[in-house]
C-alpha cells in the first residue's frame with residue numbers, strides 16, 4: 001500500500017482490500033460448499049457465504065460513514081489463499097480427505113480476515129471512527145465464529161479422513177523386501193569450492 005501517506009489513507013486502503021477480499025470469497029465459498037463431501041461442512045460454507053454477502057453490505061455502510069463510494073482494490077493475499085484451495089479441489093476426489101483440506105483452506109481465509117478486521121478496528125478507533133469500528137466488529141465476530149465452527153468440524157472430519165489409512169498401510173507393507181546394500185557408497189560430496197567470480201563492474 002505505497003500510496004498511504006496518513007493513517008486515514010491506510011485505513012481506506014485496508015478497507016478497499018477487505019471489500020475486494022469479501023467479494024473474492026463469495027465465489028470461493030460457493031465452490032468450497034459444492035466441493036465438500038460432508039453435508040455439515042457444505043452447510044458451514046454456504047452459511048458463511050450468506051454472512052459474507054451481509055459483510056459486503058456492512059463494508060459499504062462503512063464507506064458511506066466516511067462519505068466515500070465503496071470501492072475495492074485487488075487483494076492478492078486472499079487470492080493466493082483461494083488459489084491454494086482451488087488446487088486441492090482440482091487434485092483430490094470428493095472424500096473426507098478433501099474435506100480436511102477444505103477446512104485447512106477455510107481456516108487460512110478466516111485467519112487472514114481476522115488479522116485484517118482486527119487491524120481495521122484498531123485504526124478506526126485511533127481515528128475516532130467509533131461507529132465504523134462498531135460495524136467492523138460485527139464482521140470480526142462472524143469471522144471468529146466461522147473459524148471456531150471450522151475447528152469443531154475438524155474434530156469430526158479428521159477421524160473420517162484418517163479412516164482406512166491402516167488398511168492401506170497393510171497392503172503396502174509386505175511388498176518391501178529389505179534390501180540392504182552393504183556397498184559403501186563412497187560418494188564423496190566434495191563440493192568443489194570453486195571461488196565465485198565476482199563480476200566486478
Ligand SMILES: [Fe+2]
Pocket residue numbers: 022025052055113143
Ligand atoms: Fe468475511
